[in-house]
Amino acid sequence: MYNILITVAVITGITAVLALILTWADVRIADYGERKIVINNDKELVVEGGNTLLSSLIANEIFIPSACGGKGTCGYCKCKVDSGAGPVLATELTYLSDSDMKNNVRLSCQVKVKDDMSIQIPEDLFNVKQFKGAIEIAKDITPTIKFLRIKITDGQEIDFKAGQYVQLLAPPYGDSTEEVFRAYSIASSSFEKNFIDLIIGYVDGGILTTYVHKHLSEGDKVTFNGPYGDFYLQESEVDVVLVAVGTGMAPIRSILYEMLHKKIDRNTIFFFGARTKDDLFMLDEMKMFENELPRFRFIPCLSRPREEDNWQGHVGRVNDAIFKYLEGKDSTEAYLCGSAPMIDSTVNALIDKGILKNNIFYDKFD
Amino acid sequence: MEGINPLVIFFASIFTSNMILANFLGMCSFIAVSKETKTSLGLGQAVTFVLTGTTILNYFIYHYLLVPFGLEYLRFIVFIITIAAFVQLVEMIVERYLPTLYYSLGIFLPLITVNCAILGVAIFMVIRDYNLLQSIAFGIGSGIGWMLAIVAMAGIRQKIKRAPIPKGLEGAGITLIITGMMALAFIGFSGIVNIQ
Numbered sequence: 001m002y003n004i005l006i007t008v009a010v011i012t013g014i015t016a017v018l019a020l021i022l023t024w025a026d027v028r029i030a031d032y033g034e035r036k037i038v039i040n041n042d043k044e045l046v047v048e049g050g051n052t053l054l055s056s057l058i059a060n061e062i063f064i065p066s067a068c069g070g071k072g073t074c075g076y077c078k079c080k081v082d083s084g085a086g087p088v089l090a091t092e093l094t095y096l097s098d099s100d101m102k103n104n105v106r107l108s109c110q111v112k113v114k115d116d117m118s119i120q121i122p123e124d125l126f127n128v129k130q131f132k133g134a135i136e137i138a139k140d141i142t143p144t145i146k147f148l149r150i151k152i153t154d155g156q157e158i159d160f161k162a163g164q165y166v167q168l169l170a171p172p173y174g175d176s177t178e179e180v181f182r183a184y185s186i187a188s189s190s191f192e193k194n195f196i197d198l199i200i201g202y203v204d205g206g207i208l209t210t211y212v213h214k215h216l217s218e219g220d221k222v223t224f225n226g227p228y229g230d231f232y233l234q235e236s237e238v239d240v241v242l243v244a245v246g247t248g249m250a251p252i253r254s255i256l257y258e259m260l261h262k263k264i265d266r267n268t269i270f271f272f273g274a275r276t277k278d279d280l281f282m283l284d285e286m287k288m289f290e291n292e293l294p295r296f297r298f299i300p301c302l303s304r305p306r307e308e309d310n311w312q313g314h315v316g317r318v319n320d321a322i323f324k325y326l327e328g329k330d331s332t333e334a335y336l337c338g339s340a341p342m343i344d345s346t347v348n349a350l351i352d353k354g355i356l357k358n359n360i361f362y363d364k365f366d
Numbered sequence: 367m368e369g370i371n372p373l374v375i376f377f378a379s380i381f382t383s384n385m386i387l388a389n390f391l392g393m394c395s396f397i398a399v400s401k402e403t404k405t406s407l408g409l410g411q412a413v414t415f416v417l418t419g420t421t422i423l424n425y426f427i428y429h430y431l432l433v434p435f436g437l438e439y440l441r442f443i444v445f446i447i448t449i450a451a452f453v454q455l456v457e458m459i460v461e462r463y464l465p466t467l468y469y470s471l472g473i474f475l476p477l478i479t480v481n482c483a484i485l486g487v488a489i490f491m492v493i494r495d496y497n498l499l500q501s502i503a504f505g506i507g508s509g510i511g512w513m514l515a516i517v518a519m520a521g522i523r524q525k526i527k528r529a530p531i532p533k534g535l536e537g538a539g540i541t542l543i544i545t546g547m548m549a550l551a552f553i554g555f556s557g558i559v560n561i562q
Contacts, residue, residue, distance in 0.1 A: 006435050014427065014444060018451035029458045087469045114465075 036116045040123070053081070053108040053117070063128040064121065065167060065228045067181055070109035077108045084117035130225040131156055131166075136195060138218050141281040145247055146213055148198045149188075150222055157193035158226070160186060162233055162258035163251045163335070163363065166196060166226030170211040182208040185337065185363060186227065187250035189257035196224075199250040231363040233258060234333060240266050241326060241334040241355070243318055243346050245273035248337035249282065251363055255335065256289050256296075268296045269326065273318040273342070276302060277309035299325055318342070319349040326353050336362035372503035374559055375496070379507030381555040385483040386515040387548055388556075392483030396516050397541050399477070406520035408467055409478075410513025414506065416456055416478050417487055420449050421505030424488040425498055438492075445488045453479040483512055494561070519544065 032049025037056065039045065047056040054070050054077050057063075068074035075095030085106055088096065092107045099105075137149035152158060160166075167181040188197035203209045216222070233240075233255045244252045249272065259268070274280050279302075286298040301321045305311035314321045332355050336343050343364045350360055385391045392413070399409045424445050432438050457475050461468045468475070478484065487508045491501045522544055531540050 003436075007437060007440060010431060010435060010437055011440065011443070014431070015447060018447065022451060022454055025455050025458050029462050032462075086465060089469065 032114050035113050037113065038116075038118045040120055041118070047113055049113050051113060053079070053085075053106075053111045053113055053119070055109075056113050057108065057121075061130070062121070062125060063130065063225045064108055064125060065183065066109060067167065067183055068109075069179060069181055072107060072110050075107065078105050079108050080104050080120035081106045081108075081111060082118040082120065084113075084115040085111045086114070124230075125228075127159060128226060128228060129156060129158075130223065131158060133195070133222050133224065135216055135218050135220045135222060138216055141199070142279050144202045144279075145281065146200050146202070147187075147281075148200060148212065148216070149195055150198065150224065151195045153221070158196060159193065160190050160227035162186075162190045162254040163231045164227035164229040165231075165251070165363070166198075166224045167228070168198065168208060168212075169223040169225075170208045171223075173211055173215055176207050176211070180207045181225075183228070185229075185250035185254070187253045189261060190254065191257070191261045197250075197253075199247045199253075201247040229363070231335070231337075231361055233264075233335070234361070236333065237266060238359075239329060239332040240268040241322075241332055241350065242268065242270040243273075243322070243334065243336045243338070244270075245318065245338040245342050246279070248339075248342075248363070248365070251337050252335065253282065253285070256293070259296075260289065260292055265294055268293065270296070270298050271301060271318045271321050271325075272298065273301045273303065273321075273338075275304045276306050277311060319345055322346070322349045322353060326350075330354055330356050330359075332359060334360045336360065337365075339365050370500065370561060372499045375500050375561055376503040376507040378559050378561040379504050380511040380514060381552065382559055383561055384511040384515055384552055385486060385508045386512055386545070387552040389483075389486060390549075391486040392481045392512060393545075395477040395481050396512075396519065396545075397538050400516050400519040400523055400541065403517055403520040403524065406516045407513070409475075410509075410516050412456070412460070412467070412475060413478055413481065413483065413512050414509025416449075416453055417484055417509035417512070418502065418505045419456070420445075420452050420484055421487055421491060421501050422498075423448055423452060425491060425501045428488075428492055441489070441492060442485075445485055449484050449488075450479050483508065515548065518548065522548075 030050055034046050035049040037045045037047055039062070045056070045060050047059065052070060054064060054066060064077045064079060066074065066077040070077070072091045078095070078100065081104055088101065088106065089110050092110050095107055096105060131152050132154040133150040133152045135148060136151040137147065139147050141147045163185070165183045165185045167183050170176065170180045170182070172178060184198045184200060186196045187199045188195065200209060200212045202213045231251060242252045242255065252270065256270070258264070259266070270286070280300055283300070289296050290298055299314060299321055301314040301316060301318050302309065302311050303317050305315055314324070334350050334355055336346050343362045347357070347360055347362070351357060379385070382388065386393070386396055395409065400406050427444060427448060428441060432440055432444065453476065460475065487505055491504060496504055519541065523541065526540070535543070
């Protein structure tokens with residue numbers, strides 16, 4: 001008994017003393033005082049030194065996209081740091097290209113604010129805000145895809161360009177013990193400022209998709225931030241090719257609503273890929289766009305139609321449909337949204353059709 | 367071990383009882399970081415510093431806390447806790463006051479926590495019954511020996527960068543083979559003195 005007590009006492013004593021020393025060191029040695037961050041040579045922030053640049057900016061309500069929440073694993077939170085960042089860290093190297101290195105681009109989640117800093121971030125990011133909302137509509141539109149309408153409930157309005165995305169937060173739930181952000185394109189019209197629509201596919205084991213598909217229901221409260229992204233409809237008069245597969249429909253739907261609201265009359269063709277008829281959705285809306293937009297054409301393509309689908313439309317992948325239906329001009333603009341392999345093969349197909357690479361814009365899922 | 371002069375222990379732990387080449391302790395960081403001489407030198411210095419610091423700390427904890435209470439069997443867990451806390455403290459100090467060293471070590475610094483050479487030295491110190499002076503000499507010597515081995519390895523690895531190494535042996539494979547060769551070479555010193 002004596003042995004047990006003395007063992008516990010000694011171990012507790014040693015760990016307590018060490019913990020005290022570390023706490024003292026954390027307060028005294030790791031205290032970097034107040035530091036200044038100058039953004040775009042204009043705005044100045046005073047922050048607590050010693051934290052990462054990403055968390056310092058978030059604390060000041062400047063939201064840089066970060067899907068992994070600052071763990072240095074997504075590579076999204078890049079920003080230009082002109083001074084005060086110190087040398088590039090080994091943890092950043094994987095995500096920085098040669099041109100990033102030349103231009104002082106750093107991963108803001110890895111860089112710590114230990115000195116005064118001067119950074120450059122896109123002006124658009126000042127428009128990024130955190131929103132609180134409630135699920136107004138949650139419905140399955142295919143066996144694996146859910147449609148969400150999130151009403152903004154904190155009195156703010158969202159201002160975005162059709163094609164941009166937001167980051168939705170999954171709070172800790174079930175086996176997932178930490179907060180996780182994931183990016184989803186806004187599917188609603190940019191003229192609707194009180195709500196956003198999202199189209200979210202189920203990924204087996206995905207933290208956020210499981211949260212959305214298995215845990216969220218109408219009335220639940222959610223948090224998201226945005227808008228982000230430079231994928232949006234360019235202002236011009238030339239022909240438009242839209243290509244999407246599955247949930248890639250989201251930004252394209254938003255672009256179509258923008259065309260509808262702004263009465264943009266451009267020669268537009270939309271190739272939408274799915275496997276079977278069950279995987280097609282929003283066909284009524286597409287019909288509506290075909291009726292309302294004078295020169296819009298919707299071409300659904302089924303890659304594996306079943307016999308019972310009785311499918312009369314195009315059979316094959318979107319690439320085959322592009323080959324068959326598209327008359328490419330070098331001025332034509334193309335907007336693509338889907339998985340990386342789909343984007344890569346579609347870009348090649350469009351270039352084969354004579355569309356210039358510079359006129360092809362895409363939003364690639366990782 | 368009253369008889370052995372601390373200076374003998376110091377040199378023996380560098381050459382004849384080298385932590386890496388005679389005991390094969392602390393291999394993971396040895397292989398991971400020995401790509402560049404500059405980084406290796408930095409890690410070597412850090413290991414030497416941590417080894418010296420923790421050996422002294424563990425000596426006092428062992429002899430003035432564990433032995434009087436008859437708790438010698440707790441030495442493994444206590445040594446590990448002390449090493450972990452000490453490395454964290456060193457990391458904070460290096461980050462604050464030696465930023466150049468901090469950036470060159472980067473994520474490798476916390477590796478020292480799980481470097482078994484550090485625990486090995488503390489255990490050997492107890493097993494061989496060293497006194498304080500002998501322990502300090504053993505700690506510093508082992509650190510310098512580890513640094514010598516890793517810097518030498520980094521030098522060799524830089525030289526063989528363009529060598530036609532079979533694909534399957536690249537990286538850790540060839541490093542282990544070279545370590546074996548270096549160990550064989552160091553056996554040459556073993557006749558001088560033996561502290562095992």
